[in-house]
Amino acid sequence: MSIHSIELDPRQIRRRKQFNTFFSAMIMTLAVLSVIPLFLILTHIVKEGFASLKPEFFTSLPKPVGETGGGIANALVGTFMLIGIATILALPVGIGAGLFLAEHPKSKIGELVRLSVEVLQGIPSIVIGLIVYMICVKPIGNFSALSGGIALAIMMLPFIVRTTEETLRLIPTTLKEASLALGAPYYHTILQVILPAGLNGIITGVLVSIARIAGETAPLLFTAFGNPYMNANPLKPIASLPHLIFTYAISPYDDWHALAWGAAIILLGFILMLNFGARMIASKFGMDHSA
Amino acid sequence: MTTVKTFNQRDQLFKNTIMLNAIGIVVLLAVIFGTIVYSSKDSIAAFGLGFITSKTWDPIGMTFGALPFIAGTLITSILALLISLPFSLAIALLLGEYSPKGKITGFVRSMIELMAGVPSVIFGFWGLYYLVPKIRDLEMWLMQIPFLENAGILPYGVGILAASLILAVMIIPYSSSVAREVITMVPRALKEAAYSLGSTRFEVISKIVLPYARSGIIAGVLLSFGRAIGETMAVTMLIGNANELPQNIFAPANTMASVIANEFAEAQAGVHMSSLFEIGLLLFLISVVVNLIGRVVIHSMNKQGGQS
Known part of the structure; x- marks a missing residue:
């Protein structure tokens, strides 16, 4: 393609075109190949776990070693409780901080907060487990659902801040100005005009962030810890789907493996549903938070 | 009033x-x-900088050095990046450059999004019962090759290779989405100029798109590295948990994250626990630095793209 080769050699052109076709085919092949592990995982989980999915799977507790059957009711309750605690803790702070960032995008404090959010998002989940062990499990004296929820809340927080900020920034300033011009006070404008206008975006963000923490295991290892019995006391150790999958997966018992495969189907289905719901809301209102 | x-x-x-x-x-x-x-203060006081360079991790003798775990983390993460890079780049080029709207593209995109949602513990579970037996077969086969008899390969199945393979699959969605983001930032005018001069698509990609997006792609690799070093569950389940410096890529090892996951619950308060915290501190610092550098590079590319 340099200036010297003004006289084009047809053979060279053919070679270039052939190589181009080869390259395109290679890109396509590599891209499609990378999807194969996902199919292997999905078929494997369904094959191994489908047999466990009986009604009692959802209503009963795991059976002791050696007895077949049993269920994961304790882990289902635990996962919902952990998610509930995490959401209650992370949501107000996250939305408040996101509001602040959207309202003061260029302020010094805003820059500092944004940096903190990015750092927070980069902390490995196992490290968050360590921290919560120190500041929560140790003072309480035992593992608890509350500390598991706090660990998950810390993981959720940066994501909620960012989606709130991004959503609110897309809302036209004219909306805010119109409200203020009508004499509505500032807090009224934010709570009654701006937040409702961005509600769908915020809900999408919350659903996606719940989907992200629902499968987290590492921060729960030394906080919620796991519990073979039913528990609804936030100050006691609690089971959860991902933690149950982990402990049963590395156990040597086939019955427990079967339970874990079944739990994997449920967990994956739950996460897919959340992501799907988030995408439905996002596409309905012309937003895209999937990236 | x-x-x-x-x-x-x-x-x-x-x-x-x-x-x-x-x-x-x-x-x-x-x-x-x-x-x-x-x-971490007890551990820092007891071992100082030697913590990073010592390879003895002995909870009974109360001597702790993190070198085997630092090495394990670096080897698994870098191996995973090398394995995943061609795939991530191919996906990024397909979605960002070749056909952002085609049927295959739509399929690949939704599958990759699905993959991003699979929890680490499920990757680990699958790896343990699908991948590990296959790697064990591979190791058995390798042991029979006369040339490799003394290479020290044992048929564990679990080990660095298993962990790296699963890690590679896990970071593909993330690294390809970062790479796609920077590839779509390449100005259209540049590409069109090259096409109008008679370039093929491959030439546009290799001579315009990739050079322009180079720093962003490197930043993406860095961000994926940050992701990989902190990955805990799947690696813990597959790496085999050996607290020694690994001799080859088939050997069991431990990463910084996996040793915390394995030992923290049983660790005695005192130097052992404090040493695990110091490993957490190191992990924290490395992830934060890697993340911030990556993000700064991508932000600066964003600004450039906005101006041109």
């Missing part, structure tokens, strides 16, 4: 509240950092 005044007061209260929330995040980060440094 009184109503206006109360409105003003409420406004002030509201502004203060959201500012407090925002500052709360900075405080949270400070508490996190302070806690982990404070909890």
